Amino acid sequence: MDSHSRHLTLLGATGVGVGAIVGGGILALAGTAFATTGPAAVVAFAVNGIIALLTALSLAELASKFPQSGGTYTFAKKAMSVEAAFAVGWVVWFASVVAAVLYAIGFSHFSLVMVTDLWQACCGEVPDWLVHPAVKTVGAIATTVLLSASLMLRSAGGGHFVNVGKVFVFGLLILAGVVAVARQSPAELSTAFDPFFTSGIGGLVQAMGYTFIALQGFDLIAAVGGEVREPTKTIPRAMILSLLIAVAIYVPLLLVITAVGTPPGQSIREAAVANPEGVIAVAAENFMGPSGYWLVIVAAVLSMFSALEANLFAASRIARAMAVDRTLPSQIASLSGPHKTPIRAIGVTAGLVSLILIVLPDVSAAGAASSLIFLITFAIGHLIAFLVRRRSHRRPPPFRTPMYPSVPVLGGACCLALAVFQGIAVPSAGMITIFWLGLGGVMFIALFRTRASVLDASNTAINPELHTLRGRTPLVLVPIANPQNALAMISLADALVPADIGRVLTQTIVVPPQDWTPQLDDQPIVRSQEVMREILHASANCGVHIESLTTISADPMREIARVAKLHRCESVLLGLSKINDVAQASHLESLLGELDANVVILRSRKDWKFAEVRRVLVPIAGRGGHEHLLALLLGSMQRSRMLEVTFLRVMSASTPSDEVRRAERDLQRLAGDLCEGSQVDVVLSSDAIAAVAHRCDEADVLILGVQRVGRRKKLFGDFTRALADRTDCPIIVMSRRG
Structure with a gap:
């Protein structure tokens, strides 16, 4: 990632987190927390803040070591297999998309509330079309499309003015609440908080499980890590700072809502049971009058808008990171425009959000699935942080979590426990998660696995530390x-x-x-x-x-x-001294059938020095099953030198031109996966052996694959033997395990 692409400063990165966390979650879930556990909802949010802080520390450590976009997906790719990384990325992308859906609906809902109230105040009766359910969906889709278009045209993701505006509004609410609390007598305050635990410790745990997602959003900073300046310092600071800002708003706000947000004789729990979605607006109206109600509505509109923008921004970066690794279609990875924005990734993400808005007007179960997925991936993040610290002996993370391993162990256990609660409380969330994961698994096996594993082999060869990080x-x-x-x-x-x-x-x-x-x-x-x-x-x-x-x-x-x-x-x-020696080659072919390992066979001249190899010729006759090992070999060679790799395809002189063009496109795509910057050449010839042998004069080494005629039957083949007989160019013959 070049310096131009790293455009997010500490303010911008913190804005992504604040935009995603502050406002939307508490406005949507405070009522649920109060209805479940009464005034102890304050404790539920505070304890969740501690768990979120533990999670932020673990993710910040990983982000400082792997400062690329993708978040938990990128961390899983570094420390786990490509299959596990796909599973993590696939569900995290879905969770971010569903979060965007919820915030799009929330923005449309509160905007319509504002419009209808103003219409009623100014013009009288509200027209029927304005309160039609379809208007909310249309508004949500329109907002998603407009915000996506905006993200395509600029490099930044967080709206600073929107963030400042909503923080200012929440600050006014808290300040007005503090003034109202100062006017209350100690007896009145004591009554407001009594009983504190209306449902005991069990109710407190339930409230924590329902509301933890209100603090989700700090992880989105890691998801856009490839666009953050000085990421090893900025990302940890931004994650922790955004979370602290959210907790500093949530806890005082809940305290004043509990203390002065209800009329005499009514508890906060009773108010929340009666109106869980509007409890904060009603409470603000109780101690501020109509201005308090309107402040909450404005805060809700700003919060939903900024959270939608932050989730669209981060989800598109997760999709692009997966596309770069070929775990999603590679076309999504392209960057366009003067700011080099991932226009296709943004478009695909916005399209999926809009589709869910259309086909699933009631997305409560999908929202619960999003919460469950985030909790599971946070637990996985803690596990990866634990493993990476243990395995990073030579290059430890620049930012290291204090009190290791207590932070990842305790944080991971808490996230896992909350995930189990969420799965039990909302069984449909688990079913949706399993369905989406199953759909992704089928797509991965059918469409992405081959190219993704080849590119992963190349990346592992270029960066051997990945072996250590994966415990190999x-x-x-x-x-x-x-x-x-x-x-x-x-x-x-x-x-x-x-x-x-x-x-x-x-x-x-x-x-x-x-x-x-x-x-x-x-x-x-x-x-x-x-x-x-x-x-x-x-x-x-x-x-x-x-x-x-x-x-x-x-x-x-x-x-x-x-x-x-x-x-x-x-x-x-x-x-092997002579590949064309039938007796010697026959013994070697029997060995290839017995070995359950990758096999590389070298035939070289006496004076040949591998360190001097620069020009590599790789004849290709389609996908022969050796791409994984070939990527590993070429990637290993690239670590220490600049290579000139040529992928050669020889076709019959009578081959139709459209078939030649198709073969050239396929060869270019394969070459891009195997070795970036390589050349491709499609040659028409009636003598393939002569055509390849002629090109060997320009190469330092020729790389070929064995012929597979069964799982345990591998042959050099007539082509390899004849080619070895015609050239003295050093030859490497590969046989992949299995």
Whole structure:
């Protein structure tokens, strides 16, 4: 992300959080809290604030280490598998979309309340069309579309004037309430708060479960982290600051509402039961008169508007982050306009919001599902924060949560407990979540898994720390029989698995002749020692730390398979002097069938140095199942040098032009997934082997895949053999596990 794209300052990032948190949640849920637990609703919001602060600390630590857009999805991608990351991103995107739906409806509702009250005051009777249910839906959709268009045309997400306006309005309400409280006698105040726990501790926990979502929104700052300046400092500060602002408004407001918001003889719980949606407006009218009512309406309109804008802004960034990783269609990832905004991601998000507004006019169950999803993903966020801190030995997060591991453990347990409560209290929320997750799973397997896993392999190879963050220590086994290959083999092994991330295990095999008597003939041992000497020299020259193993076996191929299985090797790197040697290749093909590991086979010249490889030629004949391993290999090579990679497709000279163009498009898309910045070339020729062999003269290495004729049957194939016979270009042949 370049400096132009990082446009959000501390004020702008805090504005995203304040826009999402402050106002909408408390106006919608304060009545529910009061009806459930009475005056103890103040405690429910305060305790939820503590849990939210614990969550903000964990997410802030992750955001400081991974300052890219996507929020919890990005964190899951770094510390978990691509499949788990998709599941997290898919449901978080849905939760943000549903939150936007709720705020769009809320904005439309309170706007209509304002309009109808003004109409009635000025013009008398309100026309029927103005109170028709469809008007609310149309207003919600229109607001969503207009706000989305606005987000497409500018880089910022939070409306500063709207945020300042609503904070000012809430400040006036609190100030007026404090003045009213000062006029009350101690006996009156005591009566207002008695009984404090109307439903005991159980009611308090219920109120916490219902209202925690009112503090959701600080996480949206992490969701737009790729657009924040100085993210390692700004994101943690903005998340904590926005949450503290929300709590500083909510707790005093609830206190004054409880103390002076009801007429004599009526408790706040009774008022909330009678009118849960309008309890704050009624309470403000009680201690401020009509001006208090209008202040609440204005606050509601501003709050719903800013929360809708913040959720649209963040949800579109989550969608784009997923599209960049190919877990959603890659077209959504494009940036357009002078401010480089994700216009397509915003459009898709707004379209989904509008669709839900049309097909689900009653979205209460979907809203509960949104709350459940956020709680679950917050719990996952705590788990990821715990794991990342443990696994980030070499590069710890710039911002580190105090009292580790107490914060992620306690915060995660609280979020999980509230999620369980939400699932029990609103079973339909769990059903909606499961349905959406199932729909996403089917789409991922059918449409996204192949490209997403290929790109993930490339990213993992380019950034090997991801192995460590995911708790993996990959091991590559390197059997070496020819001492002249030692240098090339070890340098290639180090590219596949850097020593500070994984392990390189070299293997020398003493092959005893029949009726071998070691006391009389020690030549096999001497040869093994010569190989080991060259391995050690090569290791020292390359600066690669290796482990070494020497075994004795009359069947080297079977011994390699045994050691690879025993040590659970992720990859096996083999050297082969002649691929076109049928007997030698046949033994190797039998080994490929036994190994449950990625296999990379190298045929090179004596003077070939892997470190000097720059020009790479990759013939492609469609998707052959090796893209994952090819992305891993090319990504590993890109870490230490600039590569010139050419993907070559040879087609028959009689191929129709439209088919050639389609093949070129497919090849460009594949090349983009495998190695960014690579070249593609589609050649028409009646002799594919000659066409590829001719291009080998311009390459430092040729990369091919084995031919798969079954799960346990892999062959070099006639093409590979013939090509190896025609060129002395170094060749790497790959075979993916399974």
